[in-house]
Amino acid sequence: MVSVGAMKIVIGTRPEAIKLAPVVLALRALHLPVRVCLTGQHPEMATEALAPFGIEADVNLDLMRPGQSLAELTQRAVDALTLRLTCKQPAWVIVQGDTTSALAGAIAARQLGIPVAHVEAGLRSFDLSQPYPEELNRTLIAQLATLHFAPTPGAEANLRAEGVPGKAIEVTGNTVVDALHRTLQTLPAAPRSKRRLVLATLHRRENRETAFPEIISALVEIAARRDVEVLLPRHPGCPPDMYAPLKTAPNVRLVPPMPYPDFVAALAAAHLIITDSGGIQEEASALGIPTLVVRALTERPEVIEAGTAIIVDTAKSGILTAATRLLDDDTAHRSMANASTRIGDGKAAERIARRLYDELHAARRPAA
Numbered sequence: 125m126v127s128v129g130a131m132k133i134v135i136g137t138r139p140e141a142i143k144l145a146p147v148v149l150a151l152r153a154l155h156l157p158v159r160v161c162l163t164g165q166h167p168e169m170a171t172e173a174l175a176p177f178g179i180e181a182d183v184n185l186d187l188m189r190p191g192q193s194l195a196e197l198t199q200r201a202v203d204a205l206t207l208r209l210t211c212k213q214p215a216w217v218i219v220q221g222d223t224t225s226a227l228a229g230a231i232a233a234r235q236l237g238i239p240v241a242h243v244e245a246g247l248r249s250f251d252l253s254q255p256y257p258e259e260l261n262r263t264l265i266a267q268l269a270t271l272h273f274a275p276t277p278g279a280e281a282n283l284r285a286e287g288v289p290g291k292a293i294e295v296t297g298n299t300v301v302d303a304l305h306r307t308l309q310t311l312p313a314a315p316r317s318k319r320r321l322v323l324a325t326l327h328r329r330e331n332r333e334t335a336f337p338e339i340i341s342a343l344v345e346i347a348a349r350r351d352v353e354v355l356l357p358r359h360p361g362c363p364p365d366m367y368a369p370l371k372t373a374p375n376v377r378l379v380p381p382m383p384y385p386d387f388v389a390a391l392a393a394a395h396l397i398i399t400d401s402g403g404i405q406e407e408a409s410a411l412g413i414p415t416l417v418v419r420a421l422t423e424r425p426e427v428i429e430a431g432t433a434i435i436v437d438t439a440k441s442g443i444l445t446a447a448t449r450l451l452d453d454d455t456a457h458r459s460m461a462n463a464s465t466r467i468g469d470g471k472a473a474e475r476i477a478r479r480l481y482d483e484l485h486a487a488r489r490p491a492a
């Protein structure tokens with residue numbers, strides 16, 4: 125076997141861990157050496173999200189400090205990753221999505237001349253202020269990456285419009301679908317619940333100040349119907365008092381962040397999803413669970429085209445109208461409840477690993 129350099133995978137948050145776990149496994153299946161480096165942006169959740177995939181990080185940089193600003197985190201992450209990458213120079217650095225950790229990994233690698241592969245490249249809201257800082261991060265990462273793994277043809281078109289050459293882009297599907305399929309296979313059959321499940325998550329930075337109270341008030345009112353139960357796992361990035369009105373509301377279960385397999389079980393059992401999460405829009409679309417997106421826009425037009433999601437924004441009245449319709453009108457619900465493969469077919473990680481394998485071996489082949 126040809127000996128090749130290692131792949132360094134940089135992971136900051138839970139969604140990066142979930143979406144990169146299938147890539148780690150696919151690279152290992154091709155016998156490529158992989159090192160997983162956590163920045164600690166989500167101190168425990170990234171480690172916990174990797175565990176069900178049988179993956180342990182090689183290093184945790186433990187970079188979070190109380191009250192740390194985004195600028196401080198970016199600076200500390202670039203410094204720490206530069207040090208690590210200088211000591212053990214990998215053949216490629218792999219980053220995913222739109223987090224501060226992903227941006228820092230791309231900056232550190234690029235400054236050292238190490239090629240960067242960007243998983244989930246090309247998503248755009250075309251508004252740098254929302255989602256913030258994610259739109260800014262992913263746009264900057266596109267400037268730094270050598271290889272762009274676009275999940276969809278739409279994401280590829282966005283990259284092409286920014287001048288990225290076609291040969292640097294591979295359309296792969298989103299790796300979240302790989303993670304979802306793999307996890308669904310491990311779950312026991314779920315017991316049927318008497319009330320329909322409304323699964324909700326909230327954490328977007330730009331929603332926190334003004335929109336959270338509106339959305340939460342809508343959730344309390346939905347739960348008051350009695351024929352549903354609202355389940356909301358908290359996000360550790362949000363101060364717990366933001367969720368306060370839900371603590372005492374009837375038919376609401378406010379719970380700590382759920383382990384990924386438990387959350388997937390809840391997704392699969394849900395009648396309706398209300399969320400500002402990106403990954404959950406994708407998972408819901410793959411499962412065919414009607415979803416109300418409590419954001420002004422989505423960088424995932426595919427979930428709207430597939431018909432599984434509607435953007436309702438953050439006003440209480442709009443959320444209540446849409447939720448009531450989907451809870452009362454079976455035809456409306458059925459028209460959205462169709463599983464879609466637009467986001468991915470479950471083979472994204474295989475495509476990513478194969479392309480990286482080819483790149484590595486092409487680089488080692490002597491010129492003709």
Ligand SMILES: CC(=O)N[C@@H]1[C@@H](OP(=O)(O)OP(=O)(O)OC[C@H]2O[C@@H](n3ccc(=O)[nH]c3=O)[C@H](O)[C@@H]2O)O[C@H](CO)[C@@H](O)[C@@H]1O
Nearest residue numbers: 139140220221222223255258357381382384387401402403
């Ligand atoms: C702007 C934007 O949309 N950016 C996204 C953002 O992430 P997000 O909005 O998707 O973040 P979350 O909602 O925190 O995570 C969701 C994941 O967590 C699982 N989950 C959830 C609750 C729980 O209790 N237990 C769990 O296991 C759930 O199944 C899902 O897979 O960053 C990613 C990284 O770069 C990007 O890819 C992605 O574009």
